Amino acid sequence: AQKVTQAQTEISVVEKEDVTLDCVYETRDTTYYLFWYKQPPSGELVFLIRRNSFDEQNEISGRYSWNFQKSTSSFNFTITASQVVDSAVYFCALRGTSGTYKYIFGTGTRLKVLA
């Protein structure tokens, strides 16, 4: 079975603090894909990043960085120097390569960045 766990339901930080959102996944597939999406208060789902299972390089995009560790089945997301505009619900998702290619989403982490 495939599963994505985002144990942090809600996180509050003060602007300019760094924050890490955790994502732990389970899959028996040897090849799989991991994703992060952002859902701001306006409600749309915005794609942030895709990571392939055979590429464990960490990625940085501006203030965003992602730490993928197969050894711990984690794909954590860090926002550096957080801003109020980062306030949103963030979803981690897993897509395996067996079966029907379905995405499995975590339950999301609500991030509140306070001014």
Place this chain on the structure above:
Amino acid sequence: IAGITQAPTSQILAAGRRMTLRCTQDMRHNAMYWYRQDLGLGLRLIHYSNTAGTTGKGEVPDGYSVSRANTDDFPLTLASAVPSQTSVYFCASSSSTSGFTDTQYFGPGTRLTVL
């Protein structure tokens, strides 16, 4: 049209009524998906279509039906709405169902309330 559009934006519906949520994409993506988003449960897949003419069941298909007559459109029908179908519904699409390009892009969502 750019990306994925959904209609209506929101709807209040009496229980027992039939309702079709519309989804159209202009990216010529092969695969399309319907999700429902409920508080604390994340996004759950209702139905999907890997290509025009084919559909499949997701995690929570009961009470819903879909069709995929062409590449661009993927309507979701509630034959006889019940209050438990009150949710936010997201349509998504991806260019393929395998390989590196299967990033799902989401529409703006439809907020449905069944009374």
